Amino acid sequence: METYDVIVIGAGSTGAYLAKHLAKRGHKVLVIDKLPKEKIGTKYDIFHIEKREFERLGIPRPVEGDPAWAFEFEKNYNADPLTLYPKCQINPIVGLHMHEYTLLLDEEAEKAGAEFLYSCEFKDFLYDEQGKICGVLANVHGKDEKLSAKLVADCSGMAAVGRTALPDGYGVENNRLTDEDMFYVILRYVTLKDPKDYLEGSTFWAYYKSWIAPCADPHGAIIGIGACHSFEYAEKIYADMELTVPLPDYDLVKIEKGRTPYTRNPYSMVADGFFVSGDAGNLTKSVNGEGVTSSMVQILCAADTLDRALKLNKVTRSYMWEINKKYNSTQGAEFAMLRALLVGVVNAADFPEFQYAFESGIISDELLNAANGEKIPPKKLIEAAKGFVSGLAKKQIRTSTVSAAGAALKNAIEISNHYKNFPDTEAGFAEWAGKADKLYEKIGKIK
Numbered sequence: 001m002e003t004y005d006v007i008v009i010g011a012g013s014t015g016a017y018l019a020k021h022l023a024k025r026g027h028k029v030l031v032i033d034k035l036p037k038e039k040i041g042t043k044y045d046i047f048h049i050e051k052r053e054f055e056r057l058g059i060p061r062p063v064e065g066d067p068a069w070a071f072e073f074e075k076n077y078n079a080d081p082l083t084l085y086p087k088c089q090i091n092p093i094v095g096l097h098m099h100e101y102t103l104l105l106d107e108e109a110e111k112a113g114a115e116f117l118y119s120c121e122f123k124d125f126l127y128d129e130q131g132k133i134c135g136v137l138a139n140v141h142g143k144d145e146k147l148s149a150k151l152v153a154d155c156s157g158m159a160a161v162g163r164t165a166l167p168d169g170y171g172v173e174n175n176r177l178t179d180e181d182m183f184y185v186i187l188r189y190v191t192l193k194d195p196k197d198y199l200e201g202s203t204f205w206a207y208y209k210s211w212i213a214p215c216a217d218p219h220g221a222i223i224g225i226g227a228c229h230s231f232e233y234a235e236k237i238y239a240d241m242e243l244t245v246p247l248p249d250y251d252l253v254k255i256e257k258g259r260t261p262y263t264r265n266p267y268s269m270v271a272d273g274f275f276v277s278g279d280a281g282n283l284t285k286s287v288n289g290e291g292v293t294s295s296m297v298q299i300l301c302a303a304d305t306l307d308r309a310l311k312l313n314k315v316t317r318s319y320m321w322e323i324n325k326k327y328n329s330t331q332g333a334e335f336a337m338l339r340a341l342l343v344g345v346v347n348a349a350d351f352p353e354f355q356y357a358f359e360s361g362i363i364s365d366e367l368l369n370a371a372n373g374e375k376i377p378p379k380k381l382i383e384a385a386k387g388f389v390s391g392l393a394k395k396q397i398r399t400s401t402v403s404a405a406g407a408a409l410k411n412a413i414e415i416s417n418h419y420k421n422f423p424d425t426e427a428g429f430a431e432w433a434g435k436a437d438k439l440y441e442k443i444g445k446i447k
């Protein structure tokens with residue numbers, strides 16, 4: 001039987017990034033993917049990465065002319081439902097082709113020493129006499145094979161084939177996602193009929209969870225929507241949006257549909273001989289469901305611990321526990337906080353309130369730029385506070401919305417503090433998870 005230190009299930013962006021980090025630390029890594037190489041990363045075409053992430057994460061930065069590069073822009077507008085008071089946030093974004101970029105990441109992992117086996121489908125885990133994972137049963141070009149490894153990493157995307165195949169109580173939650181735990185994303189690739197509509201940036205309508213953004217064709221655009229429940233529900237919201245948003249005239253080129261996790265990561269992402277990352281571990285951003293770079297952040301939290309665990313032959317849940325601590329108390333806490341805020345505010349505010357927040361200056365360019373670490377000038381904070389008070393006085397904002405927003409803020413602070421106090425060891429975890437479950441019940445799900 002072929003023996004590896006690590007078997008990574010999935011040659012998407014997450015699997016490639018993990019494989020690179022473990023291979024360059026000297027481990028024998030095999031990445032398997034059920035798809036042939038030419039189909040890798042073809043689930044949809046265009047995705048975005050914030051420009052500052054390339055350096056932070058140490059990933060290749062394609063430039064104009066490279067096969068993976070599609071476009072760049074830096075103006076990100078956020079608009080009210082009627083698009084009368086758009087606010088601009090400056091944040092340089094690079095648009096990339098998913099297939100080409102994923103192959104670039106796979107190549108980087110190969111250069112670091114990882115082996116890739118395409119058209120190789122994970123079927124099940126292999127267990128040793130103590131019932132611990134010690135490899136995988138995989139179908140390689142139509143033939144079942146046993147491959148042994150000290151660590152199996154599930155990076156199989158939404159399918160989460162490894163995580164959901166774990167026995168109950170193995171140490172990582174093995175639940176399948178429901179329709180309420182994911183975003184249904186529909187992308188309309190269009191060409192714009194009138195040159196005056198050619199895009200110089202993106203616009204996001206939070207009320208409709210919809211956006212228009214550049215695409216590889218400078219005369220085109222991608223009109224996207226991401227909603228919970230179903231593709232049908234997403235189409236209904238899109239139809240509602242068309243009634244108020246003055247979308248430019250367009251010719252439809254193609255429609256792409258996909259799903260992305262929109263729920264919390266498993267509280268523990270490690271078990272004996274097992275690690276989960278990427279969409280398989282619901283590591284998408286809680287504001288928009290994007291997951292390429294947020295999964296890489298988790299891998300950076302995990303790489304040194306996985307390296308030590310492999311070198312010392314201690315690939316156990318208890319030894320690797322610090323990965324849970326490191327991730328949950330940082331990005332995990334931030335995502336939990338944002339989820340609580342977003343769910344509360346989006347579920348509570350209605351159309352006129354969204355409209356008023358943009359018109360009155362409660363939402364301003366400066367407030368949006370604060371998300372990039374820029375300071376909000378005191379003048380703008382005073383303007384926002386005045387807008388809020390006057391909105392209440394004129395009944396432009398309902399008291400029920402204010403109390404819902406207050407409750408969301410309280411939940412956000414509570415869940416963030418709870419994540420920051422994630423237990424250092426497995427002791428105390430059951431109690432921590434019980435309290436987290438209760439907080440999530442209060443937070444609820446996006447409607």
Ligand SMILES: Cc1cc2nc3c(=O)[nH]c(=O)nc-3n(C[C@H](O)[C@H](O)[C@H](O)COP(=O)(O)OP(=O)(O)OC[C@H]3O[C@@H](n4cnc5c(N)ncnc54)[C@H](O)[C@@H]3O)c2cc1C
Pocket residue numbers: 009010011012013014015032033034035040041044046047048049120121122123155156157158159161185186187256257258259260277278279280284289290291292293295
């Ligand atoms: C329409 C849409 C637009 C998006 N836009 C963005 C964006 O702009 N920016 C962003 O950051 N994120 C975006 N996302 C989210 C992003 O695509 C995912 O978070 C990310 O691609 C997840 O990468 P991954 O490697 O974890 O999973 P995947 O890319 O899905 O890779 C998993 C791999 O595992 C393989 N696999 C599955 N089952 C098996 C098996 N049994 N055996 C072996 N291999 C298997 C699959 O073939 C696949 O290659 C978008 C999502 C959607 C749906």
